[in-house]
Amino acid sequence: MSTSETTESLDFIRTLITEDVRAGKHGGRVATRFPPEPNGYLHIGHAKSICLNFGAATDFRGTCNLRFDDTNPVKEDVEYVESIQDDVHWLGFDWQDRLFYASDYFQKLYDYAVLLIQAGKAYVDSLTAEEIREYRGTLTEPGRNSPHRDRSIAENLELFEGMHAGKYPDGAHVLRAKIDMASPNINMRDPTMYRIRRATHHRTGDQWLLYPTYDYAHPISDALEGITHSLCTLEFEDHRPLYDWLLANLPVPHHPQQIEFARLNLSFTVLSKRRLLRLVEESHVRGWDDSRMPTLAGLRRRGFTPEAIRDFCERVGVAKKESMIDMALLEHCVREDLNRRAARVMAVLKPLKVVLENYPEDKTEYLEARNNPEDAASGSRLVPFSRVIYIDQDDFREDPPKKYFRLSPGREVRLRYGFIIKCTGVIKDPATGEVVELRCTYDERTRSGSETPEDRKRVQATIHWVSAAHALDAEVRLYDRLFVSERPGEGDRDFIEDINPNSLEVLGGCKVEPSLATAPTGARYQFERLGYFAVDADAQSERLVFNRTVTLRDQWAKIAQKS
Numbered sequence: 001m002s003t004s005e006t007t008e009s010l011d012f013i014r015t016l017i018t019e020d021v022r023a024g025k026h027g028g029r030v031a032t033r034f035p036p037e038p039n040g041y042l043h044i045g046h047a048k049s050i051c052l053n054f055g056a057a058t059d060f061r062g063t064c065n066l067r068f069d070d071t072n073p074v075k076e077d078v079e080y081v082e083s084i085q086d087d088v089h090w091l092g093f094d095w096q097d098r099l100f101y102a103s104d105y106f107q108k109l110y111d112y113a114v115l116l117i118q119a120g121k122a123y124v125d126s127l128t129a130e131e132i133r134e135y136r137g138t139l140t141e142p143g144r145n146s147p148h149r150d151r152s153i154a155e156n157l158e159l160f161e162g163m164h165a166g167k168y169p170d171g172a173h174v175l176r177a178k179i180d181m182a183s184p185n186i187n188m189r190d191p192t193m194y195r196i197r198r199a200t201h202h203r204t205g206d207q208w209l210l211y212p213t214y215d216y217a218h219p220i221s222d223a224l225e226g227i228t229h230s231l232c233t234l235e236f237e238d239h240r241p242l243y244d245w246l247l248a249n250l251p252v253p254h255h256p257q258q259i260e261f262a263r264l265n266l267s268f269t270v271l272s273k274r275r276l277l278r279l280v281e282e283s284h285v286r287g288w289d290d291s292r293m294p295t296l297a298g299l300r301r302r303g304f305t306p307e308a309i310r311d312f313c314e315r316v317g318v319a320k321k322e323s324m325i326d327m328a329l330l331e332h333c334v335r336e337d338l339n340r341r342a343a344r345v346m347a348v349l350k351p352l353k354v355v356l357e358n359y360p361e362d363k364t365e366y367l368e369a370r371n372n373p374e375d376a377a378s379g380s381r382l383v384p385f386s387r388v389i390y391i392d393q394d395d396f397r398e399d400p401p402k403k404y405f406r407l408s409p410g411r412e413v414r415l416r417y418g419f420i421i422k423c424t425g426v427i428k429d430p431a432t433g434e435v436v437e438l439r440c441t442y443d444e445r446t447r448s449g450s451e452t453p454e455d456r457k458r459v460q461a462t463i464h465w466v467s468a469a470h471a472l473d474a475e476v477r478l479y480d481r482l483f484v485s486e487r488p489g490e491g492d493r494d495f496i497e498d499i500n501p502n503s504l505e506v507l508g509g510c511k512v513e514p515s516l517a518t519a520p521t522g523a524r525y526q527f528e529r530l531g532y533f534a535v536d537a538d539a540q541s542e543r544l545v546f547n548r549t550v551t552l553r554d555q556w557a558k559i560a561q562k563s
């Protein structure tokens, strides 16, 4: 994965790492980590962090660990642990033998806490959670010392051991670092290190009754793994003094450097596991891998490629300032990738029956269709053609408006890879007046590629079609943005109120060409003139199901042009 080699200027993180390597810091070694908490599925924001951490490691011939920050047993689950590993691999990255869990360090973390108590740098507090909040002060007011802050080292040790041994109920005590209740940085006002929590952990079971906080466990986990550059999002900037305080006050083998970058914000969606979980739990979507979700599992199901997502992350870049990225850019990236790679096929989403009156009843001929004009090596296939075909309802207008060049009574169009046809009659449902069938004639001399004068005849439109006798039935799911607002939940609004009620349209009775009979789950195609589509996991041998990944219309090109 070339990143720094192909871009002219390095991002600020790679610039910093380059300087560290040049100066021989950490012996010139580069070690990063991607540290998800297994409390949900990964989303496109995580992809940015994955590409950065694994990408930088690759660029500097270093290593990148996958570490589960599994310090909160209440919200975590093996389902998430497994999905996260699948998603990182799918995105194209590998941690080799460096898979770690913060829970592997529970004993060491505990032992370090004992050292801090012995050094007079941590104490057991018995205030309630609410009292602790009150004592903490505010941004403008300093905090106050807890009445338990000056407990003796011996008493603290006894209480902490008692917490470990299960002597006290949940919430009776916490362990806090003894730093400075008057610090202007609230994170330094004696932050909590341990809480008593009787919860079964997905890896350590009921072995532990007290659990470390993220702020306490994270720097030590980094240090134990020999991480050199600990990359995290900007909201942890104010936690950095605590990160450094813990490492400076503990006999850890190594002192990593925390560096913050701006998180990815994407318009028309939400990137927070808490909110994504709500969408799933309240059934606003069909699950974490619903194709409308910004999760990697959802994007994959929808037909996004890992290449497109990596390209997107590279274009977004890494900066120190928050910004909002347009969803159209992500769509542009996948469209561009699929344009190069996806095989073209013909599919009709809203079928309108067309009878070619002068075509023999029992004849079938095979027309040569190119698989991908962008890829000469992709070759061609034969598409069956016969007397009755389907075209899309949108490609016929009984009363064509100005500039409508497709089929209408008396008008001619070319069938893609086939013949020029002329509409000679319209059959309507007598009850509803709806057009149910077209009668047309075809001109056998106009067959595509025959190079006859008739073939060279210019008509104003080419439309796609499928042969009725040979077509396969399919369900096609059309997706629109999950939210109608660029920033869902902006202000005091509940983000749920911004859900787009029309984000999913399911079309039954679609007709696709027979070459798709054996299309495997996940296979991606361009349905000519319609967009890119991927075979959904719900597809079975007798039931084809496609997701529309993205339409052919490129909004990003327009946006980019304007700016």
Ligand code: ATP
Residues within 6 Å of the ligand: 034, 035, 036, 037, 038, 044, 045, 046, 048, 049, 069, 231, 232, 233, 262, 263, 264, 265, 271, 272, 273, 274
């Ligand atoms: P969320 O807000 O979605 O719950 P999180 O930060 O709590 O995200 P973690 O599992 O802790 O989720 O994230 C793992 C890593 O991914 C962290 O280093 C975090 O900084 C990074 N990350 C999370 N969201 C984004 C984002 N939107 N853009 C870039 N990096 C992100």
Ligand code: MG
Residues within 6 Å of the ligand: 037
């Ligand atoms: Mg987190």
